[in-house]
Amino acid sequence: MPDVIRAADVRVRLGQSLVVRGVDLTLSDGEAVAVMGANGSGKSTLVRALVGILPIESGTVDIFGARLVPSGRGLPWHRTGYVPQRVSAAGGVPATALEVVTSGLLYRGRLRPPRNAHALALDALDEVGLAGRAGSSVRALSGGQQQRVLIARALVRRPDLLLLDEPVAGVDRPSQVAFARTLAALVERRVTVLIVLHELGTFAPLIGRTVVLRHGVVVHDGPPLPPARGHDAPDHVHLHPYVDVPGGRDVRALTEPNLGSQQ
Secondary structure, three states: OOOOEEEEEEEEEEOOEEEEEEEEEEEOOOOEEEEEOOOOOOHHHHHHHHOOOOOOOEEEEEEOOEEOOOOOOOOOHHHEEEEOOOOOOOOOOOOEHHHHHHHHHOOOOOOOOOOOHHHHHHHHHHHOOOHHHOOOEHHHOOHHHHHHHHHHHHHOOOOOEEEEEOOOOOOOHHHHHHHHHHHHHHHHOOOEEEEEOOOOHHHOOOOOEEEEEEOOEEEEEEOOOOOOOOOOOOOOOOOOOOOEOOOOOEHHHHHOOOOOOOO
16 A cells, blocks of 8 residues: 655745755554644644645655645545644634534535535544534634534544644643544544644654654654653643744744744
8 A cells, every 4th residue: 555645855935935845754554643843843834735735846745645736636635634723613604513513524626515414523523522512603612622623624524644733732631631532543543643743742652653843854753752851741831932944034924824823
């Protein structure tokens, strides 16, 4: 079987700055891999490029053996789930948690969900521990619960590949624990997982490999590294200052056009 993800010499430019610099990345079937690094290291930019949201300047990306073209076409969304970073589930239109999750079944121009959409959406909400809030307005949910709704929206297609961009950043502890349980069940089912994290935290038992970026370059690809002293404390708040890309401007200005802080 081909690799689930095979990225070769991927470069991504935002504005005048080269944010991802010749990254090679391979994920095999059933792997759980964390992409880590300080703010501005290129983590979110890399993941967004892998799902075609950002165009790559050069290099190649193959998903399930199919080449992703620069415009983003070619990604098999029916087998792929993606959870972006810090996006509110509420949006501008009142909707229930069930309705938001059901929207995950609309892709590739599909205008109507399948007949079993209601059951699939309830199952996805149950996976993240929110089946009891299916009829609740997402505006009435906490930030952590809204993030779990977005994770359920990615799971509703029962993907073989799940990419998550800091899914627990800024969410409450119960939501973090609930999602760790969800991810453990997915890993058990051999779903391939690529997750952007600052720290492994509750996900440490699930992650078999970490890829660490610095200034858009892979500086470690192998077994998880132990946390720096103090970073493993339960009350540690993980914050990094933004750093400059050598020869470029402050990456914060280049990677926060509309969606808030991107790494």
